[in-house]
Amino acid sequence: MNEKIKEIAARVQELRELSEISAAQMAKLLNVPLGTYQGYEKGEIDIPASILFGIAQSLNVDMSLLLTGESPRMHIFTVTRKGKGVHVERRSQYKYQNLAHNFVQKKAEPFLVTVEPKPAGTELATHSHPGQEFDYVLEGTLKVIIHNHEIILEAGDSLFFDSNYGHAMAALNDQPARFLAIIL
16 A cells, blocks of 8 residues: 555544544544544555545544645645645545645635546445535546436536535546545
């Protein structure tokens, strides 16, 4: 497993222990099985960005601290130059860049997400996380499954939804899809 994933996992475990929250309590807060959560902390399972966001909220820390080990410093504004967002490794078909990693006490987490196409017939695995999500498609065609509904989005289309419901995304037409995701 990637070294960065192990570093994030170690920070999560350390901050959870400092907050005197058990692994079982954190798993319950995140609505994931204890074994899955323990896999996250051991660096055996890559932590989805939505789960990292939930962990940060549960520990009352900024997600940037989990990702980089550094506390954000900017209070009035922050600029993230093209290609310079903090990369969040996830599953091979998703690439995330946090676009406001250095801003203190964010009320939302903005990401630039690239979804790579999957082979035809690949089943989509849904996930959920607390809060709401806004997605704006920049390039490509994106299939989104939300609570048993299938939605096709093209460049310029947007979607706002309750992210507590299971959802999954796939790039269509054998081309990557890029979108701006804001998790609230």
